[in-house]
Amino acid sequence: MRITRHATGGRPRLAVVDGDELVGLDAGVELPELIGTPGRLAAAAEAALRFRADVVPLAGTELLAPLAPPTFRDFSTFYEHANGISRNGRPEGGVAPEFFEIPTFYFSNPHAITGPYADVPVPPGCELFDFELEVGAVVGPAGRDVPVEEAAEHIAGFVVVNDFSARDVQFHEMRMGLGPAKGKDGSTTLGQFFVTPDELAPFRSGPSYDLRMEVRVNDQLIGGDTLANMSWSFEALLAYASRGADVRPGDLLGSGTCQNGCLAELWGRYGRDHLPPLRPGDVVTTSVEALGGTRNRVVPGAARHPITPWRTA
Template identity: 65%
Template sequence: MRFARRSTAEGPRLAVLDDAGALVDLPTTADLPELLAHDGRLTTLADQALRTRRTVTEPDAARLLAPLQPPTIRDFSTFPEHTAGIVRNTDPAAGIPPEFWEIPTFYFSNPYAVTGPYDDVPIPPHCRRFDYELEVAAVVGRAGRDLSVEEAAAHIAGFVILNDYSARDVQFHEMRLRLGPAKGKDTATALGSLFVTADELEPRRSGPSYDLRMRVSVNGVVLGEDSLHNMAWSFEALAAYASRATWIRPGDLLGSGTCQGGCLAEMWGRHGDGFHAPLQPGDEVVTTVDILGETRNRIVAGPPAHEISPWRRP
């Protein structure tokens, strides 16, 4: 099944898509994480909505929101070709770190920064090298702790597109302290137009992942393409690692990390700064993934920076 979340006068409303792509409201005001917390509740309400069809909205008449407000976002690194390009920004001779093959590392991103698929995205203060990142995120559907990879499959409810907007100059500056990324990733994480249940992708299963074409364009020019199949770590492995000595819970996002060619920083590392200018106000960034829909965000000017300084220096 495919679901979208639309804005209404009474607040956000979750809807299931019918065979023609129309949005059929679920008979509840509950959001996706709450419904996923009860096994079978989401599909039961979706079946009921499709039978009764009390409120049906054409996609063009809906203002779509992010499909969910996740309680946590873990963003991983799973595409080796992306890593091989990104490390060249700091060392042109660098290769893929051996740790890439040892653990599916991640950082926690900011759930308050979740942005809708068609919302404007502001450039953060002090940023002159603004960037996009084309990813797919798994949505946790069942709570679990200390899961094996085999057990983790039952804890993944579905998938969304994730575009992790990044202030590259801010990110690389703060990471010199061996922490982060933090503020470099803090402004906007755009989620795609649809939440698609895991069973919908099974016909496209390819090894431990899926054969889904991923594409990103700026102002109508395609700048990167890849397949989700090229992940080196499966989503089940990400869920298992995320659950070590802690809980994953319904609605948590597990990002795939950027695909090959899925961001400007990787291409700057491979080809130099002349590949493409950083994002500027007025640019339109579009990401698409087979079956999962799209994001389409206009970049706008952000707020001015308020200066801060330490209260003492050595």
């Protein structure tokens, strides 16, 4: 099934997609509440479709992010992306051997999650604003130290992710051996649909899914890939995330950027002049087969206020 979240009466409401209509679930309930117990989301959707107490057209409805994830772990699973982006400031590039030893991730900002059609402001002082085309798996039932063989039972569904990035901020902060952090702190947009795994069964390819992924700026195709090119499966991501730690309903696990799915990767391959960074007025559109996508307009951001240390070496 496909689930959306839309604004109605000043409050968000979940709905199940039924053709070109949205059939509302019980008011006040949020997606993490429904996916923590197996079968609860399906029962809620079936009841909504049976009684059809709240029905609105899909077209013209203001869609929000399908959920507000309590945590967002963003991984790196596409080898060609990692190889391309490694060449920024280091022409020889190269991917560390650890790429195939552990599915590394960083914690991003769950409060930066926004909707599929929301305006996205340029972060203060950023001159190299970028997008990142990804897919996210959403945790269902909670777990800890989950084996890969059992991890699929803890994945409730999938969403499109566009992780907007302040690259100059990111490259600067990572010289300290930390991050990325502030460079990823501004906006992450989620696609309009939360899609359950059964919907993707026809696209299964090995441990992933053969879903075409594309990103455009001002309707010009920038790059694309297939989700099947992940080097690590979503089950492996969940198993690693849960190693010695709890994963809980609604936690978001990003695939990381696909090949050709961001400007920084292309800058690393072809030079900083290959494509310009995002500027106010640009419109970034992502699409992933069977999952939907996002379309966000870049707008001016706030001014950067200076900060200085109170003590120096």
